[in-house]
């Protein structure tokens with residue numbers, strides 16, 4: 241096995257430069273990087289990550305725990321996290337818990353055993369077991385999206401209340417009064433806060449909240465479809481539906497199409513997340529945009545600050561959301 245010194249000699253650079261190329265720990269010009277990588281290929285050199293981590297006590301690897309990597313919001317969020325981490329010289333190990341608390345606990349142990357330098361954690365629910373395990377081990381941690389409230393942890397969330405409020409206010413501004421809501425899992429803070437914003441907007445417009453117009457979904461398109469069929473066959477039919485995420489809104493649009501209803505002429509639909517797909521479905525989806533790149537960048541910055549300085553005061557960040565208007569909302573005909 242070639243050594244780092246042999247690679248340096250072959251590339252006509254110092255061993256320190258080879259190390260910086262491998263670890264992304266300092267700027268290296270594209271020319272030098274290519275020289276070193278060519279020398280590594282020619283000599284068949286493979287960095288010994290384990291030896292390196294034993295020496296430095298760091299692996300330059302971060303754990304990312306997600307509850308549903310198949311959901312486009314988390315796919316786009318995960319992309320933002322990976323991009324931000326790679327720019328700072330870190331690799332990501334992604335763990336998908338499928339909203340299963342046991343998997344969440346197992347993966348937390350796996351990442352701890354892999355000696356990750358820190359973790360970005362999107363909780364599957366209220367269970368604190370995995371979080372306690374992480375914090376007891378003193379592992380640097382940033383909680384994202386699902387607010388863990390009273391725990392003293394670095395946190396990055398979005399203003400879900402405001403998102404639910406402005407989505408509903410938009411539908412009211414179109415003249416709609418019979419406005420339904422399909423929630424996400426009620427135990428998750430993002431969904432609960434969006435529904436609270438929906439209620440507040442109705443009450444501000446002096447419209448009593450009709451609890452029969454609030455149906456429980458699970459953030460999957462199938463629940464939007466099933467609840468959409470139920471709502472759209474009621475009499476009187478709602479004039480608009482606010483779905484607490486885009487995947488459920490897409491399910492509602494399928495249900496409306498199946499019932500021969502036109503969007504927005506017969507029913508307006510608003511989603512939440514502003515996933516990329518939403519701009520390309522028919523009709524394009526009005527949605528409350530979550531700033532996924534900014535969430536990822538901020539989460540990585542907080543985590544790397546924490547890794548460098550464990551004594552930093554905890555920081556809690558609530559990022560603003562923005563209503564993106566497309567053709568799925570309009571005045572009733």
Ligand code: RIB
Pocket residue numbers: 311313314385386428430431459484485486487512513
């Ligand atoms: O679409 C998945 C949902 O789960 C998003 O709204 C995100 O906020 C997460 O809570």
